[in-house]
Amino acid sequence: MNLNDWYEKGITFEQYKNQMTVNKDEMLSIYNRFQVKEDELERLKNIQEKKLNVIVLTEDWCGDALVNNPILLKIAEVLKMDVRFLFRDQNLELMDQYLTNGTSRSIPIFIFIDQHGQEQAVWGPRAAKIQQLVDQEKSKLPNVDSPEFKEMQNEMIARLKKSYIEDESIWREIEKSIINSLLSI
Structure with missing residues (x-):
């Protein structure tokens, strides 16, 4: 299946x-x-004259998608790019072509394609500075075998989600990261 078919x-x-x-x-x-x-x-x-379209691999439960998807959508509106969403778990054949670190089905993944269905850029699942923030938070967690792990992990997820919703500097990092990917085309 070529990328226009997925789109x-x-x-x-x-x-x-x-x-x-x-x-x-x-x-x-x-x-x-x-x-x-x-x-x-x-x-x-x-970038607008390139007439790109975007395939978004996502799921609504994903915390990264809740912040990345709306920022992508606003960038796409400015550039008049059409965006189509595919659910990760229903499209593993495509998802498995865009694994994070070659092993993880992390989302969202944004696949920017030209009118011929040729991949022009890929972005996701996080901006580098947001990944650093997540890694820093994860480093505070106890070992997965610890009785406190699940509770502390849930607290970490709640903190990150709150930051994603409220901290505009996070939005700007994501914006800059997506745009830099587009400018690399």
Whole structure:
């Protein structure tokens, strides 16, 4: 299956949003508050003429998707890119071509394609600085065998989710990271 076939198989943002059962309000909150910065718009001028489309491998339960997807959508709106969503767990044949570190089905993954279905750039699942933040948080967890592990992991996830929803500097890091990927085309 070529990437245009996967793209055609995907659903629109409206369809994705309407089926969401997890993180919908949080994702829409970010979507409604985030705008691409003016100075980034200037950097993006030449990308729009490439007429890219985007395949998003995602799931609504994913904390990284709740922050990354709305930022991608705002960038896509500015660039007039059409975005289609595919559920990771229903599209493992494609997902397994975009494993993180060659082993992990981490999401979201953004696959930018041209009109011929040729991959132009791939982004995800996190901006580098956000990965550092997550790694720092994970380093504070006890060993997985520890009786406190699950509770402390849940607290860490709650802290990260709160930061994702409230900390605009995280949004800007994601914005910059996605745009830098596009500028590498």
